[in-house]
Amino acid sequence: MPSTLYRKLVDAHTVARIDGQHVLLYADLHIMNEYTSPQAFTGLREQGRRVLRPAQQLAVVSHIIPTHPVNAAQRVIQDPASSLQARNLKRNCDEFGIKLFDTTDTNQGIEHIVAPEHGLIRPGMVVMCGDSHTTTYGALGALGFGVGTSEVEHILATQTLVYRLAGDMRIRIDGALPLGTSVKDLILLIIGRIGAQGARGYAVEFCGTTIATLSAEARMTMCNMAVEAGARAALIQPDQTTIDYVVAHAPELRGAALEQAKAGWRDLYSDDGARFDVEHVFDADHVEPYVTWGTSPDQAMPIGGLVPDPATADPHAHDTIVRALDYMGLQAVTPIERTPVDRVFIGSCTNGRIEDLRLAAAIVRGRSVAPAVRAMVVPGSGSVRRQAEQEGLAQIFIDAGFEWRQPGCSMCLAMNDDVLAPGERCASTTNRNFEGRQGRAGRTHLMSPAMAAAAAVTGYIADVRKLGVHHG
Numbered sequence: 001m002p003s004t005l006y007r008k009l010v011d012a013h014t015v016a017r018i019d020g021q022h023v024l025l026y027a028d029l030h031i032m033n034e035y036t037s038p039q040a041f042t043g044l045r046e047q048g049r050r051v052l053r054p055a056q057q058l059a060v061v062s063h064i065i066p067t068h069p070v071n072a073a074q075r076v077i078q079d080p081a082s083s084l085q086a087r088n089l090k091r092n093c094d095e096f097g098i099k100l101f102d103t104t105d106t107n108q109g110i111e112h113i114v115a116p117e118h119g120l121i122r123p124g125m126v127v128m129c130g131d132s133h134t135t136t137y138g139a140l141g142a143l144g145f146g147v148g149t150s151e152v153e154h155i156l157a158t159q160t161l162v163y164r165l166a167g168d169m170r171i172r173i174d175g176a177l178p179l180g181t182s183v184k185d186l187i188l189l190i191i192g193r194i195g196a197q198g199a200r201g202y203a204v205e206f207c208g209t210t211i212a213t214l215s216a217e218a219r220m221t222m223c224n225m226a227v228e229a230g231a232r233a234a235l236i237q238p239d240q241t242t243i244d245y246v247v248a249h250a251p252e253l254r255g256a257a258l259e260q261a262k263a264g265w266r267d268l269y270s271d272d273g274a275r276f277d278v279e280h281v282f283d284a285d286h287v288e289p290y291v292t293w294g295t296s297p298d299q300a301m302p303i304g305g306l307v308p309d310p311a312t313a314d315p316h317a318h319d320t321i322v323r324a325l326d327y328m329g330l331q332a333v334t335p336i337e338r339t340p341v342d343r344v345f346i347g348s349c350t351n352g353r354i355e356d357l358r359l360a361a362a363i364v365r366g367r368s369v370a371p372a373v374r375a376m377v378v379p380g381s382g383s384v385r386r387q388a389e390q391e392g393l394a395q396i397f398i399d400a401g402f403e404w405r406q407p408g409c410s411m412c413l414a415m416n417d418d419v420l421a422p423g424e425r426c427a428s429t430t431n432r433n434f435e436g437r438q439g440r441a442g443r444t445h446l447m448s449p450a451m452a453a454a455a456a457v458t459g460y461i462a463d464v465r466k467l468g469v470h471h472g
């Protein structure tokens with residue numbers, strides 16, 4: 001029977017069928033952060049269990065680490081609770097023999113940026129992690145998904161998980177993204193259309209001519225954000241772009257080993273006639289720069305639009321819109337463009353990779369951060385940071401008045417020193433704009449790296465196309 005890529009990956013990793021809805025699924029790789037793993041190790045110890053496959057585990061300090069611009073070796077976590085979390089992760093990894101990118105490691109960063117850049121994510125893998133944005137790895141043809149803290153313990157002990165099957169959804173996007181737009185605009189548009197629950201319960205396969213021409217990193221941005229439409233997983237069929245990325249990042253994968261791996265990757269596609277429960281089709285040709293106006297990633301609009309009017313909205317949405325506008329300090333039926341911002345944040349596992357920094361730097365070059373704005377660039381990993389310094393991007397940001405920080409989740413979520421003050425408005429390249437996400441009463445507008453750069457240099461939510469156009 002014709003099978004979807006998703007089903008092929010699940011079938012290849014099914015150790016046992018439990019019932020019609022559940023299988024025992026094998027993990028090729030399990031990734032941990034400091035935040036969702038401590039209880040799992042406590043559980044293991046209490047039961048006197050070992051970690052079954054330490055070599056298929058990876059740990060990264062991502063969320064709680066300060067990003068002040070000091071040397072990597074001097075990075076110290078002042079907050080006692082966070083410092084304890086980091087020390088616990090180190091102790092757990094030492095005791096159980098797990099590879100850790102620790103606080104002072106020069107390759108430390110956000111887990112979803114660190115893992116692919118070390119060649120650890122390969123097509124056909126199943127990757128589990130106690131973090132919702134594990135869907136990112138679908139960009140490389142790997143089935144990645146987030147798990148809960150209690151599941152982390154099970155994975156550590158057995159390298160498997162009791163897994164509930166998802167439905168199959170396909171999102172086809174054809175056409176060429178216009179100048180001045182990037183994949184972030186596209187995914188905000190899609191989430192805006194299908195809704196924050198639009199892909200709930202589904203593994204989403206992205207396909208179409210637009211996807212085929214995207215770089216591996218741009219595909220990561222897509223798959224990363226799929227979870228904001230509720231998707232359980234995101235997938236893109238591996239192709240030459242994928243292979244080139246993996247080969248470039250996995251120097252040990254050469255010769256016979258590479259040929260053998262490639263032979264395995266050849267079957268990683270949805271068969272002709274494979275059945276999808278739901279299909280959506282989008283056209284990239286008319287995508288405009290997108291920004292969010294509200295407190296959910298699906299509350300997104302083109303830059304030239306007007307903030308919605310609760311009075312004319314679907315009655316079910318009325319109260320939600322009123323509340324979001326109130327929280328965001330916005331007036332209904334006014335342009336979003338030229339809304340002043342206090343802060344700009346460029347970074348996160350959505351847009352903290354080198355290509356994102358290139359897109360932002362292309363806008364910033366030769367310009368200055370607006371006087372009333374505090375802007376920061378937080379590279380997604382130590383390696384992204386070094387690369388950006390070598391390419392001269394860091395200097396462009398610094399010359400313009402940006403803070404050039406150490407890697408981490410940073411202001412993507414208020415779990416470290418980088419937070420918004422109450423009422424502050426932020427142009428942010430992140431993936432979530434929930435109430436309080438970047439700090440209590442902070443106001444987040446999600447957008448692309450180029451749009452965030454445009455906000456930094458103008459001081460307001462701006463249409464980047466009016467500053468000069470660049471391809472993304």
Ligand SMILES: CC(C)[C@H](C(=O)O)[C@@H](O)C(=O)O
Nearest residue numbers: 035036063130131132133413
């Ligand atoms: C802290 C972590 C569990 C959380 C997640 O699961 O995604 C975080 O990374 C986020 O982005 O909200």
Ligand code: SF4
Nearest residue numbers: 133348349409412413
């Ligand atoms: S960068 Fe943001 S979305 Fe990504 S793992 Fe960190 S907190 Fe979560």
